[in-house]
Amino acid sequence: MNKTKYILKREYISRVKKKSFLLMTILGPFLFAALIAAPAWFATMEDSETKQIAVVDSSGIFDYTKVLKESITLNSQRFHTELAKDSKDLPFIGKDMKKFNEVLHIIANNRDSLLGKNLELGFVSEARKIKSNNDLPNQPFDSLAEKYARLLPLVVERLQKTKGRIQNTTSTRFHYKDFDYSTSKKAITAGDYYAVVFIPSNVLSSLKVQTYAKKSLSMGVRSHIENAIEREIENQKLRNAGIDQETLENMKTNISIASIKVTEDGEEKETRPEIAMIIGYVAGFLIYISVFMFGSQVMRGVIEEKTSRIVEVILSSVKPRQLLMGKVLGVGLVGLTQYLIWIILTAVLSALAFTFLIPSDVGQLQQQASEFMGAGGMQNVTPMVENNMGEIQEILLSIANVNWPLIIGSFLFFFIGGYMLYAALFAAVGSAVDNESDTQQFMAPITIPLVLALFVMINTINNPESMLTYWFSIIPFTSPIVMLVRIPFGVPIFDLVLSATLLVATFLAMIWLAARIYKTGILMYGSKVSYKELWKWIKMGD
């Protein structure tokens, strides 16, 4: 056993002294952070250019301009009709009325907060022009004009209130336009707009919307438009069914679920499944990567000893099993060292982050809030900030509530177990071949369970209680990866003990098996080995 110690020491020191180890150990946490951040970064890269999208709405659900104009026309017509009914000998004023209506339409184009008032004033002043042009008597003209003019602000107010919006995002901006088909085509080909969305007036019944663009719309933009229109159509249907705006506002709900885990001793702990998910995912993935990384280091080490022909020199001093164990343990210890440094580094980094970053964030939000308050408006900012602070504290609390000793402890245990199991197999493969390119034919039994475990792990995140997950977290070849994802969600002690026991038993068996292949293979040169031959080696014994 003393000699195993020397072998272990050599394997360990020769690896730890390498520059690549130092680099990986220090850069590792940053690399992982980058790995997680990269998809988000790519997503922002993709949409860095803001897309201008024109919306032509004939339904009035999103843009009331078109509907407002129609309402104005209707209002003018009614005014005209009532005027004709109430006054005798009304001369033909159709032409004047048409002009009158057009002026109001022009006013309607200029959308601002005074739109209703402007329309009312415009109506009155334009009506006066008609009156004086045709020498109409003051009554009933003035009272009718006043009556219909007053209706316009109410229409505007109502339309403004009920309008839906397609939210602008960082990458897309929506503009409401009166385009018809040919102008929209021009706007697209000229590049003024990325796309034009046509919402037909009968959208409520037809449920069809058309978009025109040079290229087909990206999934993101499409689903954004789809969702916004769907939501507004639903709202509109509710409104049509007699639900008023206020009720509609009140119906908007955003439930926050506090998930409280009851521990074995009856204690209650608040958890956030997202955090459990992230921890589980990271831990499982780390094990997957490191089994491959350190396992293949063992394999390469074995091949190196074989091809450099030093192995027989060493075997004249130690037993093959000692050499194998020394190598497996030495490389494993390198892995553990790396993880310990990573854990400490991450703990220090996150401690720094918590003490410096988080309070300043909260402080900033508070400052912003008081600035808004000082400016006089927006009373509702305060609860928002409080909400945010509450959420940050909640996240911090649930991070603190995570059973870190259990997670780190089981991570280390399952790392060691999974590593030993697979490293032994990697070593056996290395001993059976003459060079690295020949390893392919024996890699399948190692790769398949690992990749399978990875798939189940991803499934586990959505459904930690499924049968598939349960069995894969018990089977030793996949348990190191799958069990780690289950642990943050809470695992019965019995499952954990069963899985751990099976893992230990299996890795002992695998080391025994691998040692038999190893001691024959390591001295075998120049012949391509088949699975059948490996089986003979296993049976052969000494």
Added chain:
Amino acid sequence: MTPILTIDNINKSFINHRALTDVSLEIPEGSVFGLLGPNGAGKTTLIRIINQISYPDSGTIFFNNKPLRRKDVENIGYLPEERGLYKKMKVGEQALYLARLKGLSKQDALKKLKYWFEKFEIEQWWDKKVEELSKGMAQKVQFIVTIIHEPQLLIFDEPFSGFDPINANLLRKEILELRQKGATVIFSTHNMGSVEEICDNIALINNSKKILEGKVNEVKKGFRTFEYEFKYEGTTSIAEKLEDRYKLISEKQLEEEQYCRIKINDASSPNELLKNVMQHATVHSFNEIIPSMNDIFIEVVNQHKTQN
């Protein structure tokens, strides 16, 4: 002389062939022992069994008259046929590592390594990586780590293959020096000519079986052919002038003398042959032709073939 190593009825089979069949050997302490045989005869298998890299299917090995134990590897030095070093590792570190695997303490190993590195004038290579070394240098390092723990038994498998002539000579010299100090040496080789002059004892192995064993001079005596070669003055052949009990094997005309090879067919002494020849010619030289190990091997193998 007491044997340092006794090999008793060793059998070993691999998946599809038999490597050793009932092999028994005795290796006397302090001797240089040649384990000879063609490639694939089973020599390396036997040596691996002695080094406990592999284990026999049946039979026992005694080291110093006690059954071979694990601990005995520390008293054996082994230079395998397939030999090498870690390429990326520094020479000194590597030598120290291999010495410690043989059970030396750190101080002991360092002291001895220093001695040998100085002796071979390679101290300046201590901190170099093996991959930077020339092949000859690496061979020296290899030799040092084989003998560093001053083992009682040294085993060299095909020692002179792969060594350049200068290193091979150095090796030969150092091995004989070690033997002077009391070590027993086993040479295993298929190149029989390379070791016959330094071996005291030999064993021939062919097709997994030992076919011959003994002291070199006794073995050679056993395979005498009673053939003698003459060189004599003159240009005339002496063939017709020989008595019936002598048989001329060959003769040829050299530049200024005549050469012939004569076999004595009966048990008479070579002196009589010499007298006989001297009557007819002026003899320049007279030698007994001693068979080489190679000749003996071929003869023995052929004998076995005809026997079976």
